Amino acid sequence: MSTFVAVIMAGGKGQRFWPLSTPDKPKQFLDLERTGRTLIQSTYDRILPLVAGPEAIFVATAQPYKDLVLEQLPDLSEDNLIIEPVGRDSAPAVALASLTLHKRYPDAVAGFFSADHRIGLPGEFRDTIRQATELAQSTAGIVTIGIQPSWPATGYGYIQAGEPVGEHGYRVLQFVEKPNAKRAQQYLEAGHYSWNAGIFVWPLKTILQELETHVPDLMKPLKEAFEQGKVAEVFPTLKKISIDFAVMERTDKVYVIPGDFEWDDIGDWVALERLLKQNESDSNTVVGNHVGLETAGNIIYTETEDDVIVTLGVENLVVVKRGNVVMLVHKDRIQEIKHILEDERLATISVS
Numbered sequence: 001m002s003t004f005v006a007v008i009m010a011g012g013k014g015q016r017f018w019p020l021s022t023p024d025k026p027k028q029f030l031d032l033e034r035t036g037r038t039l040i041q042s043t044y045d046r047i048l049p050l051v052a053g054p055e056a057i058f059v060a061t062a063q064p065y066k067d068l069v070l071e072q073l074p075d076l077s078e079d080n081l082i083i084e085p086v087g088r089d090s091a092p093a094v095a096l097a098s099l100t101l102h103k104r105y106p107d108a109v110a111g112f113f114s115a116d117h118r119i120g121l122p123g124e125f126r127d128t129i130r131q132a133t134e135l136a137q138s139t140a141g142i143v144t145i146g147i148q149p150s151w152p153a154t155g156y157g158y159i160q161a162g163e164p165v166g167e168h169g170y171r172v173l174q175f176v177e178k179p180n181a182k183r184a185q186q187y188l189e190a191g192h193y194s195w196n197a198g199i200f201v202w203p204l205k206t207i208l209q210e211l212e213t214h215v216p217d218l219m220k221p222l223k224e225a226f227e228q229g230k231v232a233e234v235f236p237t238l239k240k241i242s243i244d245f246a247v248m249e250r251t252d253k254v255y256v257i258p259g260d261f262e263w264d265d266i267g268d269w270v271a272l273e274r275l276l277k278q279n280e281s282d283s284n285t286v287v288g289n290h291v292g293l294e295t296a297g298n299i300i301y302t303e304t305e306d307d308v309i310v311t312l313g314v315e316n317l318v319v320v321k322r323g324n325v326v327m328l329v330h331k332d333r334i335q336e337i338k339h340i341l342e343d344e345r346l347a348t349i350s351v352s
Contacts, residue, residue, distance in 0.1 A: 001107055002107055002109045002203070003056070003105050003107065003108040003228070004050060004108065004110075005051060005057075005058065005060070005078065005105055005109075006051050006057050006058070006110070006112075007054065007060055007110060007160075008058070008093070008114075008115050009090070009113065009115060010028050010059050010061040010065065011061045011065070011086075011087060011281070012025050012028065012116065013025060013336060014028065015341055015343060016031075016245055016267060016293070016338060016339040017268065018327070018337055018351075019323075019325040019351045021322060023064075025068065026065070027039060027116055027266065028115035029072060032249055032288040033118075033276075034287065037101060037312070038072055039071070039115055039117075039266065040059075040072055040073065040107050040116075040236065040281045041073065043114070043117065044057065044076075045122075046125060047111070047113060047129075048114075049126060050126055050129055050130070051348040054077070055080070057076065058082055058097065058100070059081055059085065060084065060096070060179060061081065064082070064085050064308075066081060080294040082096060082097045082100050084235065085153045085232045086236045087324045088238050089240045089242050089244035090244075091218060091239075091243045091247070092222065094112060094207075094211075095155065095222055096226070096235070097112070098110065098204050099109075099208070101204055102205070104210060107203075108203070108265070109124065109136050109203050110202060110203075110204050111199070112199070112201075113199055114265075115130055116265070116266050117197070117198075117264065117265060118263070118266050118275060119262065121261040121262050122261025124259075124260050124340065125261040127343065128209075128259045128260065129145075129199075131167075132201040134166070135165070135168065135169045135201075135255055136206075137203065138205050139165065139253070139254040139255065140203055142202045142207065142247070142248070142255070143200070143202065143257060143271075144197070144199065144201075144205075144248065145201075145256070145259045146158065146159045146161065146195065146196065146255060146256040147194055147195040147197050148195075148259075148260075148271065149194065149260060151186035151188070152188045154180060154181055154184050155267065156194045156195040156196060156265065157176060157177055157178055157195070157244070158176040158187050158196060158243055159196050159264075160174045160175075160176060160192060161193070161256050165255055169256065170256050171253065171256075172255060175196060175244060176193070180268075183234075188331050194258060194259075196244075198265070200243075204251065205255065207247070210247050210251050210253065211247060213251075214247050215239065215241065216241045218246065220325055222234065222238060239277050247268055257317070268334045268335065268337075269318045269320070269334055270318075270334055271289070272287070272301070282297075282298065284296065284298045284299075284300060287301045288300065288302025288303070288304075289305065289308040289309065290309070290310075291304075291309075291310045291311075292311040293312050295311040295312065297315050297316045298311065298314065298317045298318070299318045299331070301321070302322075303321065303322045303323065307314060307321045311325045316332070317329065318331055320336060322351055323350070323351050324349075324350075325349065
């Protein structure tokens with residue numbers, strides 16, 4: 001058996017969870033469910049039993065979040081931080097992490113995990129990752145985890161599974177971008193499509209070879225910079241591309257294993273409706289203090305117990321109070337939060 005190492009991807013800004021998620025402390029460092037553990041801490045807790053110890057867990061993050069990572073994961077060595085000089089999407093981040101790990105563990109199999117996923121049934125999750133590790137070793141391939149759709153979601157990418165491979169896996173026929181509602185319903189009914197969970201397991205040698213094959217204009221300058229100790233200089237010039245576009249949709253070495261566990265990509269405020277119980281009387285999802293009349297289908301969030309939100313005659317809103325900021329947005333337009341953050345007036349406001 002090859003050594004298994006894990007990478008937590010924690011460099012995102014989490015803009016769609018503003019004003020709770022801010023540039024100085026994005027959502028992966030928050031305890032959104034108020035469980036006592038932040039998202040990145042929960043991710044660390046889940047994967048620690050899969051590796052030999054904390055020394056086999058790495059975190060890929062941005063320079064501004066270095067201290068937050070070390071504060072929230074005190075057992076992690078600073079040597080296990082992989083710092084992205086600037087954000088260039090997931091493919092450059094994966095490439096830099098893979099080069100770093102391959103130097104220490106040339107024959108290892110690596111699992112890449114997002115810091116902002118919510119996973120239920122952690123035992124089943126770890127069983128699935130072990131199955132993925134076995135498949136990655138036996139095929140020298142790239143293994144992704146697919147989640148059985150429970151509703152026709154339009155906010156996730158999908159994976160179409162083909163012929164069985166091994167005891168648990170399937171060859172991937174294609175990756176499908178986020179569909180419209182009609183096509184999502186067709187995928188749900190077809191039965192051989194799964195949500196793309198963005199969880200990957202692969203031999204480090206394999207992913208580096210595939211990156212060099214499919215995005216040489218990314219890998220050639222990064223590999224040279226890595227060998228010369230000039231990553232900080234070269235990284236900002238790299239091609240900005242996701243790992244799905246760079247490799248997953250181009251390679252013929254990709255497999256999928258169905259994940260028999262609860263999974264949620266906590267991408268925006270609407271995710272709280274899936275994670276937290278709604279009030280049976282009015283279908284509101286409330287964290288904190290709320291007084292409402294003729295109010296239904298809203299998401300209400302207050303940061304402290306001293307804050308109170310009062311609503312009358314409103315539906316399907318997200319209402320958030322954090323520090324000196326109050327945000328109200330219709331749930332149908334939650335994806336547009338990142339656009340309003342481009343307003344220069346908000347750039348001068350400190351959310352506290």
